[in-house]
Amino acid sequence: MAYIDLVSEIHKATKRDYIGRVNEASKAECAKVAKQYGYDYWDGERKYGYGGYRYDGRWRPVAQKIADYYHLEAGQKVLDVGCGMAHLLFELTQVVPGLEVYGIDISKYALEHAKEEIRDRLQYGEAQSLPFEDKQFDLVISLTTLHNLKIYDLKKAVQEIERVSKGHSYIMVESFRNDEEEVNMLYWQITCASYFAVDEWEWLYQQWGYTGDYSFIFFE
Secondary structure, three states, X not given: OOEOOOOHHHHHOOOOOHHHHHHHOOXXXXXXXXXXXXXXXXXXXXXXXXXXXXXXXXXXXXXXXXXXXXXXXXXXXXXXXXXXXXXXXXXXXXXXOOOEEEEEEOOHHHHHOOOHHHHHHEEEOOOOOOOOOOOXXXXXXXXXXXXXXXXXXXXXXXXXXXXXXXOOEEEEEEOEOOHHHHHHHHHHOOXXXXXXXXXXXXXXXXXXXXXXXEEEEOXX
């Protein structure tokens, strides 16, 4: 199990007004809408989620980093748990032609509006019950997804990722290193169900037998 940051570059590129976020609308109401993971979450107002999720190529550098770090090659299989609209999976097929990519998500809206080029490789399903065989994938990734699960489902999801992977996996979730980042995270998030500091995440991974790689995004 190793810490490797492959994603925070994108996260840091967005400026966030934490106080404005918590004051602009009822967080409880926004969370209720966001957790439906429908139109409002992806393409509605920013207070409900992304505020418009459009393909713009921003995931290409991340895809390249992942491909380089894990030495991905044509013919290998990659699974994205919580793939959303699968922009990252699409980019992986561009940087590694011939790579076989698969995605799973609980958002029917995201799957219906995913990148058309790979839409037939995506399916509806839950992270805590992956419909795949043991050791089916050369790499399993899950970015900004697992923190949305309550701890009993979180454990299942981490162990499912471990089960379907041949040995390489990468999980990235929201976390915090100090009081300021914790408060900012609570102000900003609308779907998170598992709030853990870095050392707590690492302890949980060890307790649950996770052997893959991991990283975090912070709300600085």
